[in-house]
Amino acid sequence: MAEITPGRAYGFFTDTSVCIGCKACEVACKTWNELPSNEPVFGDGYDNTGTLDAQNWRHVAFIDNVPDETLGTGQGKAWLMMSDVCKHCQNASCMEVCPTGAIIRTEFDSVYIQPDVCNGCRNCIAACPYNVISQDEHKGVAQKCTLCYDRLQGGMEPACAKACPTDSIQFGPVDELREMAQQRIENLHDQGVSEARLYGEDDSIYGGLNAFFLLMDEPEAYQLPDEEEAVLPRRNNTEGYLGALGTAVLGVLGGLIALRRRREPASAASDSEAGDG
């Protein structure tokens, strides 16, 4: 691992085609970041972590992909496995709505929630389109992957990437990771793995994801918004306020009409009296 230099953008390239679901990344993340264990989740599959949240900053998703038809030996793809993590978006929804300034972009271009600044308003949770952030019930603040900010400051790569036995999780400068990903996708396509695709490596998703992925299916299969669905919360500001403004005008008009309407007969009556006089 080359020297980690502040001022350069770092991130992850997670190649889901070689993820074996060992969860070493989850364990390494919890260990380094001293995250508490949580009650296992027992759903339909082998995923007992459940989801990314305040205690799980890496989550190996086991996505049931058992085909309906019978396939030959070696052709089955029962599971799509993906070590999910905060995407450290260039245009981060969480950072956009945070009212306290607790969410910042670090010198490594990662998105970081300052635990001593966050006041637990949870606006970032409502905004994050990847279901990444949640509030720590004991600390009362929002938490997510820090890209091992403390390790980067010490010149060490993040714990999950260090622990990954198959190099499914690659850490490095984002520009180098993009080149690596492009090479990998070309190799896979040359091998006939046409379903492989990159997600977030260019600026089409939230201006680019510093933690991007090689996927083996549509983004929706991994619960990831596609290009059209990757939208920022602020898109709704103008129309939302205009709707309220229109209603405000009508509301004031309504009040004025009620007041005027009530006074009309009285005015008419006084006019009549004046005419009589």
Place this chain on the structure above:
Amino acid sequence: MWGEELDHFVRDPHWTWYILGYFFFAGLSGGSYVIATLFRLRGTPADEPVVRLGHYVAFATLLPCPVLLILDLGKPSRFWHMMWNTTPDEAGLNFKYWSPMSVGVWVLAVFGVFATVSFVEALVRDEKLRLGLARRAVGLLDGTLGKIVLVLGAVGGLFIAGYTGVLLAVSNQPVWSDTWTLGGLFLASGLSGSVALLHLLSRYRRGAEASGDALILSERLYALLELALIVLFVLTLIPTGSLDIVFGFPWILLWLVAFAGLVPGLAGLLTARLAVTGNGMAVTVQTTSVVRSVAIPVLVLCGVLALRAAIIFSIQ
């Protein structure tokens, strides 16, 4: 992106009872101030009791707002971080015009000043506060300055009553971010509830009955406005496929309460429209006085609360 079907892979923020309470009281506080302003500026001297009542209500319903907001925080002791950035080397005022939560905090604080000034003014004019300093200060509000204060306060009131809906929309949550109508809907509902609350409390305010007819007419118009916003809310959600989330069981029960709250106003509009008698009194639907002045306003207020509860809780 309005009106397009979006998949939302999001977690809800667990904004529950405190936020429901805040949205409810913010709507009533802002709405009451607006109604009071309209009656002061465009009403008659006989409306003064309702004007002061409106200022009392705006202040009283504003008091729980910051309390509820602070209690909802994961770290209540850091509420002031909303206004002051404590990031090392970046300490300074926090204001993000593109974040309704950030804007809302500031407008709430500014509106609080106007609501307090008008509250003190009402106390002095009602001779419940007899401090010489306060009297002299209120004397300054007799002319143009008083009107400016009222108008600016009313603008703040309109914002406080409606921005909460925009705050929900500026997210990536299903339903909330699928429609542009929530700001308007909460505002219309807040005005509706404020008229109902003033009508209810005017029973206990001497001289306020003179404004009852204008309140009744307002109630009808605001019910129509709220209904129109609900229709728009539904129409904008149909193409997004999220209608069943917000109108499914058990939330439909809350919507029924919300619709029940609209019935008195809409029924009045259908039967008597905006008709007034020769004395300028609203032609009312035939109801007994207690039903008219107590049960109906309470029903409208329940509807205001139910509407917010349905929208807040249905996606969480």
